[in-house]
Amino acid sequence: MKKFVFLLFFLLSALLFANTGDVEKEIPCPGSYLTGLTFDGKHIWGVDRKTDKLYQVSLEDGKILKTFTAPGYFATGMAWDGEHLWMSDIDFTNTSTESYSGKIYQICPETGKTLHMIHTPGADPMGLAWDGKYLWVSDNSDDMIYQISANDGTTIHSFKAPANNPGGMT
Numbered sequence: 001m002k003k004f005v006f007l008l009f010f011l012l013s014a015l016l017f018a019n020t021g022d023v024e025k026e027i028p029c030p031g032s033y034l035t036g037l038t039f040d041g042k043h044i045w046g047v048d049r050k051t052d053k054l055y056q057v058s059l060e061d062g063k064i065l066k067t068f069t070a071p072g073y074f075a076t077g078m079a080w081d082g083e084h085l086w087m088s089d090i091d092f093t094n095t096s097t098e099s100y101s102g103k104i105y106q107i108c109p110e111t112g113k114t115l116h117m118i119h120t121p122g123a124d125p126m127g128l129a130w131d132g133k134y135l136w137v138s139d140n141s142d143d144m145i146y147q148i149s150a151n152d153g154t155t156i157h158s159f160k161a162p163a164n165n166p167g168g169m170t
Helices: 002-016
Strands: 034-039 043-048 053-058 064-069 075-080 085-094 099-107 114-119 125-130 135-139 144-148 155-160
Touching (some): 043 075, 085 125, 099 135
Parallel strands (some): 075 125
Antiparallel strands (some): 075 085, 099 114
């Protein structure tokens, strides 16, 4: 009897509740090569590496509300700190020797103006997140996760990523 009740409960819960992976809502993507997303509490922000644009997107209908030129050339991630946008970027300073460095830009969400820029500890920042005090960066070149100061990029804490090629963060 216990097995029957458990099986019945399992079947009913599978039919009544959303399953992992069910799509709740779709909105159109503002670009063809979105490499970073963040949520500001009301809108989605995305950065497209192909168009080098930042997009503010309405959750209601997917309408693009604002578009700004990205401050860097090879945008890789985005974060929201409650007041400003942050965008990670790979700066190809010398493509012939594949010499590059990571940068993070603080961006005004009203004007798109770059307010501040810091260098990342690793050369290939991919994911970016804000924890209320610090930025967190996943770096693809050294497979590391860094907690850094948003003021000057100082590394507060770092550790090896749990897998190779770490990407997005939240």
